[in-house]
Amino acid sequence: MLKKLADDRNLNEEWAVDTVNEKKVFRYMRPLYYDTSCLTCHGKPAGQMDIAGYPKEGSKIGDFAGAISIVAPMEQMEKNYQNMLTGRLLAIFTLWLTLTSIIYLIIRKSFVKPLEHMTALAQKIGHGDLDIRDPRAMGNFEIQTLYDSFQSMAVNLKELHDNLETKVTERTSELASAYQVLQAHQQQLQDINKKLAEASEVKSEFISTMSHELQTPLTAMIAYAEIILEYGTEKTEVTEYVYDIYPSAHHLLDLITDILDLSKVEKGKLLLHPVVFDISEITVVLERILQPLTNRAGLTLTIEIPNELPVIQADKNKVKQILMNLLSNAVKFTPVGGSVYLKVCYLDDEEKLLISVNDTGKGMSETDLAFIFDKFFQADSGTTKEFG
Secondary structure (H helix, E strand, C coil): HHHHHHHCCCCEEEEEEECCCEEEEEEEEEEEEHHHHHHHHHCCCCCCECCCCCCHHHHHHHCEEEEEEEEEEEEHHHHHHHHHHHHHHHHHHHHHHHHHHHHHHHHHHHHHHHHHHHHHHHHHHHHHCCCCCCCCCCHHHHHHHHHHHHHHHHHHHHHHHHHHHHHHHHHHHHHHHHHHHHHHHHHHHHHHHHHHHHHHHHHHHHHHHHHHHHHHHHHHHHHHHHHHHHCCCHHHHHHHHHHHHHHHHHHHHHHHHHHHHHHHHHEEEEECCCECHHHHHHHHHHHHHHHHHHHHHHEEEEEEEECCCEEEEEHHHHHHHHHHHHHHHHHCCCCCCCEEEEEEEEEEEEEEEEEEEEEEECCCCCHHHHHHHCCCCCCHHHHHHHHH
């Protein structure tokens, strides 16, 4: 502390806990500096004897001379502080215990006891005793309201219980009548299911036979197209038509394969074959296949695909067939001079591609939209006769 006061002239005082004779004390110090009266014994020249016979230190006015130190023992102060702290803690604990007891008694009287009474009444209801009319004052508005509602509920339950047996008899009679009607409908459904099973079997046999009959000539068509593409021809127009024949024939072969898959669907054996591909690989093929149809119908086919679309993993043939069905229907039901749009965009949040097909045709009504996934369905008979 003394060195700290000597080093820092800005300090006017300093205090700290110190040890004197192995006992803790509180020490307070204020710095002292030489003034004119001090130089007689402590001034210059250094070494010269002062009036008391001691050598002078050679100090000058304003030099640090020492400090006044006041020491006070801390033992009694610590005891007093501990006694005061213990007394306050005991007072706080006593006050907390008293308040807790008062609050507990208030809560028990105002809430716990009424709730215990209501619990006993609920147990009586649980054992089938619905005659529990016991009006009483609860002393609390909310509990009183709940208790009155509980009483009202018990009265309503008793009335319902008294009328339940009659209603059960009536409902049993109604259920017996409904069961007889259900049995009649069940027999009709069994007959219909039998006919549908027979029709489905015939359809499956027809699809399988037709698919195998058509696969052979289509395979030959693809083979001839590959030969012409490999060796070329002198006429440019012929080569261009061959390029059109080639994807069309491949697509027809995929359709035949899908027809075979349809027969497997009915037997629960359909398997998907997912591969990684760019959606533009499909749209380019579809555009070439549909070009003759759109030219003949006087339609405009627009395909909008951003360049930065990611590749996808799916069954390529199934995706191509879905888009082919949507686009061919759009071409089929769009009048001359109309437009068909195919748009693809990427949904960042869902990490999916959104593919939409729009056309300027007549569209469908809200009622017909409920049946768009039914097999072999068209909006009305007029459409069926016009388009087949």
